[in-house]
Amino acid sequence: xxxYTQNHTNPYLKGTVRLLLSLMWLMGSVGCLSPxxxxxxxxxxxxxIIDDKVYEDIETGILGPTPCSPQKPEDPxxxxxxxxxxxxVTFIQGRLxxxxxxxxxxxxxxxxxxxxxxxxxxxxxxxxMRMVAVNTETQEKYVGPVIDCSDAVPPPKTIPFTKxxxxxxxxxxYFNPNxxxxxxxxxxxxxxxxxxELGEKxxxxxxxxxTVTIVxxxxxx
Amino acid sequence: MGGTPGTGSPTREAGGRVQPCxxxxxxxxxxxxxxxxxxxxxxxxxxxxQGEAYQGHSDEHEDRRGHRIRVRIILRQxxxxxxxxxxxxxxxxxxxxxxxxxxxxxxxRAHGHYLAQPxxxxxxxxxxxxxxxxxxxxxxxxxTAAGGDMFTIQARCVEYRHVVSSIPIRVWRRIWVQxxxxxxxxxxxxxxxxxxxxxxxxxxAIRQERAVTMTRMANIGDGRLxxxxxLRNTRRAYDGVRxxxxxxxxxxxxxxxxxxxxxxxxGFTVIKDPVAAPGFNTSEAMGHFIDVPITDGxxxxxxxxxxxAATDEERFQSWFVSAHFVTGSRRIAIPNSQQNCQPVxxxxxxxxxxxxxxxxxxxVARLVPRDTTGRIELVVNVVNRFRGGIxxxxxxxxxxxxxSWWRSExxxxxxxxxxHEMGHKIGMVPxxxxxxxxxxxxxxALFPNQYRRRGHRGSHCCAGVGPPAAGGExxxxxxxxxxxxxxxxxxxxxxxxxxxxxxxxxxLSDGWGLFSPSGWSLLQFF
Numbered sequence: 001x002x003x004y005t006q007n008h009t010n011p012y013l014k015g016t017v018r019l020l021l022s023l024m025w026l027m028g029s030v031g032c033l034s035p036x037x038x039x040x041x042x043x044x045x046x047x048x049i050i051d052d053k054v055y056e057d058i059e060t061g062i063l064g065p066t067p068c069s070p071q072k073p074e075d076p077x078x079x080x081x082x083x084x085x086x087x088x089v090t091f092i093q094g095r096l097x098x099x100x101x102x103x104x105x106x107x108x109x110x111x112x113x114x115x116x117x118x119x120x121x122x123x124x125x126x127x128x129m130r131m132v133a134v135n136t137e138t139q140e141k142y143v144g145p146v147i148d149c150s151d152a153v154p155p156p157k158t159i160p161f162t163k164x165x166x167x168x169x170x171x172x173x174y175f176n177p178n179x180x181x182x183x184x185x186x187x188x189x190x191x192x193x194x195x196x197e198l199g200e201k202x203x204x205x206x207x208x209x210x211t212v213t214i215v216x217x218x219x220x221x
Numbered sequence: 222m223g224g225t226p227g228t229g230s231p232t233r234e235a236g237g238r239v240q241p242c243x244x245x246x247x248x249x250x251x252x253x254x255x256x257x258x259x260x261x262x263x264x265x266x267x268x269x270x271q272g273e274a275y276q277g278h279s280d281e282h283e284d285r286r287g288h289r290i291r292v293r294i295i296l297r298q299x300x301x302x303x304x305x306x307x308x309x310x311x312x313x314x315x316x317x318x319x320x321x322x323x324x325x326x327x328x329x330r331a332h333g334h335y336l337a338q339p340x341x342x343x344x345x346x347x348x349x350x351x352x353x354x355x356x357x358x359x360x361x362x363x364x365t366a367a368g369g370d371m372f373t374i375q376a377r378c379v380e381y382r383h384v385v386s387s388i389p390i391r392v393w394r395r396i397w398v399q400x401x402x403x404x405x406x407x408x409x410x411x412x413x414x415x416x417x418x419x420x421x422x423x424x425x426a427i428r429q430e431r432a433v434t435m436t437r438m439a440n441i442g443d444g445r446l447x448x449x450x451x452l453r454n455t456r457r458a459y460d461g462v463r464x465x466x467x468x469x470x471x472x473x474x475x476x477x478x479x480x481x482x483x484x485x486x487x488g489f490t491v492i493k494d495p496v497a498a499p500g501f502n503t504s505e506a507m508g509h510f511i512d513v514p515i516t517d518g519x520x521x522x523x524x525x526x527x528x529x530a531a532t533d534e535e536r537f538q539s540w541f542v543s544a545h546f547v548t549g550s551r552r553i554a555i556p557n558s559q560q561n562c563q564p565v566x567x568x569x570x571x572x573x574x575x576x577x578x579x580x581x582x583x584x585v586a587r588l589v590p591r592d593t594t595g596r597i598e599l600v601v602n603v604v605n606r607f608r609g610g611i612x613x614x615x616x617x618x619x620x621x622x623x624x625s626w627w628r629s630e631x632x633x634x635x636x637x638x639x640x641h642e643m644g645h646k647i648g649m650v651p652x653x654x655x656x657x658x659x660x661x662x663x664x665x666a667l668f669p670n671q672y673r674r675r676g677h678r679g680s681h682c683c684a685g686v687g688p689p690a691a692g693g694e695x696x697x698x699x700x701x702x703x704x705x706x707x708x709x710x711x712x713x714x715x716x717x718x719x720x721x722x723x724x725x726x727x728x729l730s731d732g733w734g735l736f737s738p739s740g741w742s743l744l745q746f747f
Contacts, residue, residue, distance in 0.1 A: 062443050063605050064487030076492075076547070076596070113490075116516055124519040150679070150695075150707040151482075152606035153625040158569035158579075161514045171517045172490040 055086040058107040060100060060178035063126075063147075068109040069174050079170070081112040081129070081196050081209035085179070090219045093187065102180035103187045106214060110146070110196060113172035114207065118163045123149070125198065126175055133183050133192040136213075144182035146175055146196060179214075189218045246297060247310060250376045250387040253291040253357065254284035262391040265290070266426070267366055268729040269395055269472065281395075290314070290362040292387060294376045299354040307351045309379040311344040314362045317371030317389070321726045347379050366728035368394050368424030394425045394729045397466065397473045400432035401458045407629040408432075408478035409621075414636035418714055419643065423724045430465055433458045439529040440481040441620075451479065453738045455618065471732030474646060475618045476639065482608035482622040483527050488542060489603045491515055494596035498546055498585040509586040512565065513599050515579050523564050524602035526576030526627060533559075540564070540602050544581075546588050548595030553588050560584075562599070574627040609709055610638040616736030619646060634711035641709045647727050649720060650680045650705050668719050670703070681707035684717035 050068050058066050070082035091097075091104035099105060114125055122128025126147045133142045179185070179194065192214050199206040252263050264285060271287035284291055296308060350356045364372050370392040377384040402408040412429065419425040435458035441451045455477045466473050491513050499509050515521045523540040530536040537559050544555040544562050555561050564578035583597055607625035619642040623630050630638075644650075650671045670684040685702025689695045695707065703717035716724055 059443075059445050062487075063485065076494075113492075116518060120518040122518055125517045128518070149606050150681070151608040151610070152708065153609045153622075153630075154708065154710075155520075156570060156626055158520065158567055161516055161520065165512070165514050166516065168494050169514060169516065170492045170494070172492070173486060173517060174488060 050084060050086075052086040052088055055107050055109075056105070058109065058176060060105060060107050060176055060181070062176055063174065064176075065111075065174045066107075066109055066176055068107060069176075070109065070111040072111065072172065073113070079114055079207075081110060081114075081198065081207050083108050083110045083194070083196055083209045083212055085109065085194060085212040085214055087213070088215045088217060090217050091187065092221050093218055095221070100178050100181060102178060104180060104216065106179035106216075108146070108175075108177050108179050108194065108196070108212075110175045110177075110209070111172065112175075112198075112207075113170060114198070114205075116166050116169045116171055117205070118161075118166045121199070125171065126173070128198050130197045131177065131179065131183050131194070132197060133179065133185060133194045133214075136191045136193055142183045142185055144184065146177045146182065148182070185216070189216055191215050246378050246381065246383050247376050247385040248295045248297045248354075250312075250374050250385050251293040251295060252284075252374070252387050252390060253293055254282040262371075262389045264393045265364055265390050266395045267364060267368075267392050268732070269469070270730070288363045288366070289360065290364060290372070290374065290390060291357060291359050292362065292374050292376075293355050293357045294348075294350070296350060296354040300350060300352050307349045309347045309349055310376050311347055311379060312358055312361065312374065312376045313342055313344045314364075315342065315373045315375055315386075316365075317373075320370040320372075321365065321367035321722065323365070323726070344377070364390060364392050366392070366394075366730065367726045368392055369725050392424065395428065395472065396425065396729065396732075397428045397430060397469065398476055399430050399459060399462065399465075399473055400476045400478065401435050401455050402432050402478045403437040403480055403623075404434050405437050406478055406480045406623045408623050409632045409635040409639075411632070412476075412636055412639060414633065414714060415639040415643070418636075418640050419724075422716070422721070425647075425724070425729075430462070433462050435477070437480060440483050440527050441479055442482075443484050449738065451477075451620075452618075452736065456736065456738045470735065471617075472729075473617055474643070474733065475736065477618060477620045478635075479620055479622050481527060481624050482610070482620070483524075483625070484605040484608065485524055485527075486521070486603045486605040488600055489515070489517075489521065490598060490600045492596055492598050495594045496546070496585060496597050498548075498588050498593050498595060500589060500591040500593070501587060503592065507586055508584055510563075510582045510584050511597060513581045513583055513597055515581065515601065515603055520579045521603040521605075522567070523576075523578045523581070524604055525564060525578055527604065542600035542602060543598075544583055544600070545598045546585050546595050547598055548589065548593050551595075555583060555585070555588070570627075577627045609634075610642050617646075617733035618736035619643065631711060634709075637704065637711045637714050638709050640704050640714050644705050644716070644720070644724065645679065646733070647724065647729060649716075649723060650682045651723055668723070670717065670719060672707075679707070681705055682717060682720050683707075684719065 054067055058068050068084050070084050073082075085106065085108050089104050089106050096103060097105045108131060112125065127145070127149060129146045131144050131146050134140070185192070193211050194214055195211040196209040197207065266281055266286050267288050269281065269286040271283050271289065292312070294310060294312070296303075300306075300308060345361065348356065348358070362374060364370065372390045372392075374387040374390070375384050398412070400408070400412075416427045416429065419427055435454045438447065438451055438454070441447050455475065459475055463470070493511065493513050496511050515523065525536065525540045528539050530539055541558060541562060544558055546553045546555060561584035563582040565580040565582050566573050566575050567577050567579050570577050581599055581601065583599065585597065608622060609625065610619065610621045619639065621635050621638050621642070623635065651668055668682070670682045671680060672683050673680055682703040682705040683701065684706075686695070686699045686706060699706065699708070701710065701713055702715075703720055704713050704715060705717075705720050706713065
């Protein structure tokens, strides 16, 4: 059964959503959908139709497209960061998810398409990103990276690309961190607005992804 | 029952009365069952358990394990021969001047495995020998958990205050390592650097058992299946020799040598825009090559030669996903892609490694009828990074790679990785969280160089490096002073003074649980 996750400020999902909604309307009209799936809240922005259950199967940490990755925007001029995440995540107090060793698994499925700048401002684009979670009630802000490359064997000294070689180069890629692996949220229920930033506000370039809202709920054993 | 006599003749306690030793006094203080010894010191393997169940599985006598010390006080003559009545004496344990200092918090922590500090430095209440010429003192002396700590046990005659000392007792820890080597990989021939580092520097003796082999896997990446397969293979190999360890298994660390530990970035798209493609009739029509650099700020290398590939086609498919020339709304697939998308070996590698490619040369000729401007969209799989090793938290497995960047890791580099991962295995670097299972100081002020994140995962030490440059993350160009820096260097094998203290103090009596074939997801420190 589909669940509708609200996403904010993501104009590139609109076309997809319209298409999917039309399809759903058609399917619903012939009785393919249960009544529950017809309840769609679009008041806060766009809708990305991914069942929370699909996120449970996402292997966090891998670098590549997954079934929950944001769709690549049609517009070739798009430069930015997009993320998808489950709407509701449950945890059992005092128990760790064996797969991640965190109290819950919250995949943040991301996609970016950005220009490669010269000279580089970060070791790499994903290493320059920050994952931000803001508790909607307390406004407390939690920040962490999206990737950890500390285990890397440093590369041999090589000749870097020149400015000319990087002229007109942009890059698009996927990432899927577990929010809790990088952002130390407390093990208590809460509602968080999560987004990803690259660069500092007021600087050029600065990018901020769409914001997703995640409800973390404690459940009984 | 064996024993080691005290050193030298009776001495006068500072400030005590000067008396000739003309009566029946203490001849020596014997450490009971004093083997093994190193030089003139008795070795006390404090992390190993005492008890019958353990007997026979270790070279050390039971008395040389655990924290309890037994001594025998021996007189010159028997009470009966001396005819001077009962002999009264006192005992105490004197810690060495350079022993580890424990914080008040540590002393108060109820652990149960050891006493953080001997509480018996003061002279005991008088004890008596009423017959024979000796008495065994049981359950009175305990040493700390800290490797390298030194203790001497003293006895003195109550009447004349003559003091006799035992030979020194040095605190050691002992663990075993079982190497599991993939077949046909260049695993370190010896790990003497690793062993000496802990043994000589930190009184952590490492016994190395004969290595066993397991099936080779070309690469272990971030994917669940390959990690589980690797763990199953390692466990199968270890289970074959598990009986070697029996009750001491919890003091065994398994070292698995792998081929590569490369992490793949799949579906990495590089767009070059604008690109001019020649029309069919131009002179360049047969070949117009455009170099596409593979980068996202850092140079990315193609996923080439990482997996086992039997044919050129398989080798090509491992890195190539798709290539298009896009102009307006037209999206033209580059035909015959294996010929028209050529990986370019990076010439800066010496010697050149044909699989190390960070550029793809794309032929855009014969795609469009007239000269046209568009863009190349190239989708490839790339290496996100080569990892040096993994320490699986919660279990007793360390993983060391033997190849990265299309070359073999040196023996020294593998040893350096082992030292770093072993550091994590014993709880480095203390981070101020008192709930940690190991007994390390957990006052951040004592570890000013401890850090988390900054581009590294886990708790590390930035001694000699300082805070990262603007941007908040280390970039790999640092020259650290401590092997616990988040990114290992083969020429850095020493712990900094702060970390040294913690490595020495850590209580290893809990040991480690056996790694589980499904435990891939446990914490990974790097």
